[in-house]
Amino acid sequence: MPSTAAPVVIDLKFNAGEVQAALADAFPGRDVINRADPAQAGRDLSQARYAVVWKSQPDLFDRAPNLAAVFSGGAGVDHVLTLPGLPDVPLVRFVDPTLTTRMSEWVVLQCLLHLRQHVAYEAQARRGVWAELPQPEARDLTVGVMGLGVLGQDAARKLKMMGFTVAGWSRRPKTIEGIETYDESGLDAFLARTDLLVGLLPLTAETRGLFDAALFAKLSRKGPFGAPVFINAGRGGSQVEADIVAAVRSGVLHGASLDVFSTEPLDADSPLWTLPNVIVTPHAAAASDIRALFRHVETQIERHEKGLPFEHLVDRTAGY
Ligand SMILES: NC(=O)c1ccc[n+]([C@@H]2O[C@H](COP(=O)([O-])OP(=O)(O)OC[C@H]3O[C@@H](n4cnc5c(N)ncnc54)[C@H](OP(=O)(O)O)[C@@H]3O)[C@@H](O)[C@H]2O)c1
Numbered sequence: 001m002p003s004t005a006a007p008v009v010i011d012l013k014f015n016a017g018e019v020q021a022a023l024a025d026a027f028p029g030r031d032v033i034n035r036a037d038p039a040q041a042g043r044d045l046s047q048a049r050y051a052v053v054w055k056s057q058p059d060l061f062d063r064a065p066n067l068a069a070v071f072s073g074g075a076g077v078d079h080v081l082t083l084p085g086l087p088d089v090p091l092v093r094f095v096d097p098t099l100t101t102r103m104s105e106w107v108v109l110q111c112l113l114h115l116r117q118h119v120a121y122e123a124q125a126r127r128g129v130w131a132e133l134p135q136p137e138a139r140d141l142t143v144g145v146m147g148l149g150v151l152g153q154d155a156a157r158k159l160k161m162m163g164f165t166v167a168g169w170s171r172r173p174k175t176i177e178g179i180e181t182y183d184e185s186g187l188d189a190f191l192a193r194t195d196l197l198v199g200l201l202p203l204t205a206e207t208r209g210l211f212d213a214a215l216f217a218k219l220s221r222k223g224p225f226g227a228p229v230f231i232n233a234g235r236g237g238s239q240v241e242a243d244i245v246a247a248v249r250s251g252v253l254h255g256a257s258l259d260v261f262s263t264e265p266l267d268a269d270s271p272l273w274t275l276p277n278v279i280v281t282p283h284a285a286a287a288s289d290i291r292a293l294f295r296h297v298e299t300q301i302e303r304h305e306k307g308l309p310f311e312h313l314v315d316r317t318a319g320y
Contacts, residue, residue: 005031006030006048006049006050006301007030007032007047007048007049008030008031008032008033008048008050008051008052008297008301009032009033009035009045009048009050009051009052009060009064010032010033010034010035010036010051011035011036011051011052011053011054011056011057012036012053012055012056012073012290013036013054013055013056014054014073014288014290016036016037018290019036019290020034020036020037022290022293022294023294026291026294026295027297033048035056035057035060045060045063045064046063046065048066048067049066049068050067050068050069050070050071050297050301051064051069051070051071052073052297053070053071053073053080053083054072054073054079054288055079056083058084060083061084061085061086061087062085065087067087067089068089068090069090069300069301069310070087070089070090070091070092071091071094071296071297071300072092072093072314073288073293074093074094075093075095075099075150075151075286076093076202076320077091077093077319078202078203078204078235078237078319081314081316081319091313091314092297092311092312092313092314093312093313093314094288094293094296094312095150095296095311095312096292096293096295096296098289098292099151099287099288099292100150100151100154100286101154102287103154103155103200103285103286104151104154104155104158106233106259106281106285106286107155107158107159107198107233107285108155108158108159108162110198110231110279111141111143111159111164111196111198111231112162114196114229114231114254114257115136115138115164115196116135117133119276119277120277121133134224136224136225137163138162138163138165139165140223141164141165141195141196141223141224142165142166142193142194142195142196142220143156143164143165143166143167143195143196143198144166144167144168144169144191144193144194144195144196144198145159145167145169145198145200146168146169146197146198146199146200146201146234147169147170147199147200147201147202147234148168148170148176148181149170149200149202152168152170152198152200153168153174153176155198156168156176156179157178157179159198160178160179164196166178166179166180167180167181167182167190167194168181169181169182169186169190170183171183171184171318172184191215191218191219192218192219192220194219194228195219195220195222195223195224195225195228195229196228196231197211197219197228197229197230197231198231198232198233199211199231199232199233199234199238199239200233200234201235201238202234202235203234203237203238203319204318204319204320205319206319207234207238208237209238210238210239211230211238211240211243212239213240213243213246213247216228216230216247216253217252226254227251227252227253227254228253228254229253229254229256229257229277230244230247230256230257230258231256231257231258232257232258232259233259233286234260235260236258236260236261236262236263236264237262239258239262241261241262241270241272244256244272244278245271245272248275248276248277248278249275254277255276255277255278256272256275256277256278256279258272258278258279258280259281259282259283259285260283261283264282264283265282266280300312
């Protein structure tokens with residue numbers, strides 16, 4: 001018997017095999033149209049009520065004009081807000097412990113790699129050099145987390161647990177136990193005490209190009225390495241890559257860890273690949289777990305169909 005539940009369309013540029021496998025037991029009793037499946041490519045989308053998207057096909061909203069909600073396949077929504085024809089319906093982003101945990105692992109790892117001078121030790125090991133480097137403690141460095149949302153707050157707490165001194169900055173004021181927080185007006189004071197700067201900001205009109213030479217020049221130079229480190233896993237559009245390159249070359253920055261770039265994949269010719277003390281990862285800090293994504297979408301649809309509000313709604317004016 002055909003399902004009477006409102007259909008959901010999946011338009012995800014993720015690993016097609018993983019999406020297919022996760023769909024096998026997702027959305028029970030509901031018609032699912034997976035646009036990545038060639039067998040379903042020509043299907044009528046006019047009755048679809050929900051869409052799950054990540055870099056979706058440009059004709060999605062023309063072909064699915066009756067959507068009640070759009071779900072982002074990731075925590076960020078900059079890629080959704082710029083989709084042609086995005087309807088004026090609730091936009092829900094992905095928030096899940098699997099994603100938060102992965103991001104905090106990456107952030108803590110990068111802070112520890114810089115604290116423990118891992119790049120320098122690796123270089124020494126390749127040359128067969130046995131030499132101990134100075135060992136500052138985590139508490140000797142202040143990690144400044146820019147963006148105290150779901151991801152920034154979890155990372156800040158875990159950095160604190162590792163012994164770092166932690167400060168945080170967000171648009172609106174926040175109170176987080178054990179962490180000194182600053183709002184928009186406190187940016188300069190926040191930067192002046194930050195030795196390891198962690199970017200976990202969404203890409204919006206306000207954050208585009210924020211991490212530039214002028215900002216790097218305001219960071220603390222009083223830490224154990226004499227210059228700050230920039231760590232970014234928010235969005236590449238928030239950083240000026242030419243300024244990062246120049247700052248590392250001139251010593252304004254001691255190093256960097258970058259997971260996101262203004263153009264992805266990062267160009268093979270980019271100097272960032274080979275700069276000293278710069279760690280590059282391929283937008284892999286916190287991948288969306290596809291099964292968890294579908295569970296989250298199911299939960300939100302269930303809430304909506306019971307008359308409850310969606311959680312994790314995007315504020316379109318703020319852009320995140
Ligand atoms: N690299 C990866 O693998 C990966 C994976 C997932 C997500 N991400 C990125 O991480 C970002 C953050 O995710 P989230 O879940 O933590 O987002 P979130 O919960 O929406 O938090 C965003 C934080 O940024 C702050 N913020 C936004 N605009 C600001 C501005 N102009 N000035 C100061 N603070 C500003 C917000 O301030 P308020 O608290 O005052 O609102 C909030 O604290 C995502 O948008 C995405 O781009 C990357």
